[in-house]
Amino acid sequence: MNSVSPLKQLGWKPFFQQQLSLDELNDCQPVKVMAVHRSQIEVSGESGEESVLVSGALFEDAAERPTVGDWLLLARESRKPVRRLERSSLFKRMAPGAKQVQLIAANVDNVLIVSSCNQDFNLSRVERYLALVKEAGCRACLVLTKADLDENHAPFHDALKGHRDLPVVLVNALDTESVAPLRDYCRSGETLALLGSSGVGKSTLLNSLAGTELAATGGIREDDSKGRHTTRHRALYPIVDGGLILDSPGMRELALADIREGLEATFADISALSEKCRFADCVHESEPGCAVQAAIEAGELDERRLHNWRKLEREVARNSKTLAESRASDRSLSQLYRSVQNHARANKNRT
Ligand SMILES: Nc1nc2c(ncn2[C@@H]2O[C@H](COP(=O)(O)OP(=O)(O)OP(=O)(O)O)[C@@H](O)[C@H]2O)c(=O)[nH]1
Ligand SMILES: [Zn+2]
Numbered sequence: 047m048n049s050v051s052p053l054k055q056l057g058w059k060p061f062f063q064q065q066l067s068l069d070e071l072n073d074c075q076p077v078k079v080m081a082v083h084r085s086q087i088e089v090s091g092e093s094g095e096e097s098v099l100v101s102g103a104l105f106e107d108a109a110e111r112p113t114v115g116d117w118l119l120l121a122r123e124s125r126k127p128v129r130r131l132e133r134s135s136l137f138k139r140m141a142p143g144a145k146q147v148q149l150i151a152a153n154v155d156n157v158l159i160v161s162s163c164n165q166d167f168n169l170s171r172v173e174r175y176l177a178l179v180k181e182a183g184c185r186a187c188l189v190l191t192k193a194d195l196d197e198n199h200a201p202f203h204d205a206l207k208g209h210r211d212l213p214v215v216l217v218n219a220l221d222t223e224s225v226a227p228l229r230d231y232c233r234s235g236e237t238l239a240l241l242g243s244s245g246v247g248k249s250t251l252l253n254s255l256a257g258t259e260l261a262a263t264g265g266i267r268e269d270d271s272k273g274r275h276t277t278r279h280r281a282l283y284p285i286v287d288g289g290l291i292l293d294s295p296g297m298r299e300l301a302l303a304d305i306r307e308g309l310e311a312t313f314a315d316i317s318a319l320s321e322k323c324r325f326a327d328c329v330h331e332s333e334p335g336c337a338v339q340a341a342i343e344a345g346e347l348d349e350r351r352l353h354n355w356r357k358l359e360r361e362v363a364r365n366s367k368t369l370a371e372s373r374a375s376d377r378s379l380s381q382l383y384r385s386v387q388n389h390a391r392a393n394k395n396r397t
Contacts, residue, residue: 050234052092057153057237057290062117065131074119074128079112079152080282089118098127109138113149114281114294115237135183137239139296140365150296151239151281155289156185156231160242160251163190163202163216170354173312175241176212177358181308184239187213187231191247194218208315208348219247225254229288236289237282239297252293256285305362313355319347 051058056078066074077091077098086097098120104127105111112118117131137150159175161167172188179186188209190202193216206214218224232238232255240248281294310317316338320328324335330352331339341347 054235056090057235061134062131070119073122075122076117077120079114079116079118082114104130109147113152115152115154137182151292151294153237154184154239154292155236156238158187158189158240160189160191160240160246160248162192162246163199164192164195167202169205173354174358177305177308177312180311181305187215190216191219219250219254222254225251228255232285232289232291234289237292239292252291256291309358309362316355
């Protein structure tokens, strides 16, 4: 028997509880967003699951509107959303095509960065994911799958020497016992997400962790307006005797958004070194007295890491520029609308 309260199981924590005023404690109920659709969102709380219509001020701003994993306060009587609570973490990305940020998921606690320990292993890709996880504000663990296919794991341990703070677990994702150490990341009340390239074993790992075929049980069927059954994808799955697992298409296609802080945290060693460079504007190429190049020569810093840092920095700079430009053009567009409206009004008053 599971005696944990439904709210706790959904990840209700003191961090959220503390945000409620006395009035809100009386008049509102917290619910967690489990899925977001075009016109309604699915929420779950003390009184089970319900749908909430997407309308009102809460949903107006694309960068602020509730996303999967968010906690909302619903008015106890009317069941209307009153406000969204502050998030403990947030994943966002550059929307493909559109030049703006898209919210993927909020309040994820832990992320497994999944990579296979074979020739597909790519440390630079792991670092890119790590920067994303740090930017979002979650705890990360690196999972190396397919450990059963080759006994020689030493090269992977060697490659990861520079990442002492990153826990690493080698698994056979097909074997429930082998993935047991990862259960710690999806205990009751914890929300887990997985990041990794296609084919590394994310679905296999999820199913082994959940103890059931998530993909087969995940879709929820309901009637659409024409009375047909449609299967909607939901993004958060509760797992038996555990917490929640996030599996959304957006999470599978994460690209770097504006993740300056995450990059800094991931490459803190290079930042620390560059403070010791003779010149404040050193670009760590051929300047005299460059502490970064000195560390590479001394074998203390991997040159690949410097290159990867530069590459990601360039990408972030590009994305930030695109975002800034589209914000500026949004602003000038709304200024244009306003001046057109003012003109129209002025003309009307004159006639
Ligand atoms: N031997 C072995 N095979 C594995 C392991 N993990 C995954 N596989 C196999 O690798 C293949 C790909 O695994 P998936 O779980 O579909 O990979 P995925 O990351 O979900 O891939 P996408 O859905 O494309 O993102 C499957 O045939 C799995 O059975 C492992 O640890 N050991
Ligand atoms: Zn330098």
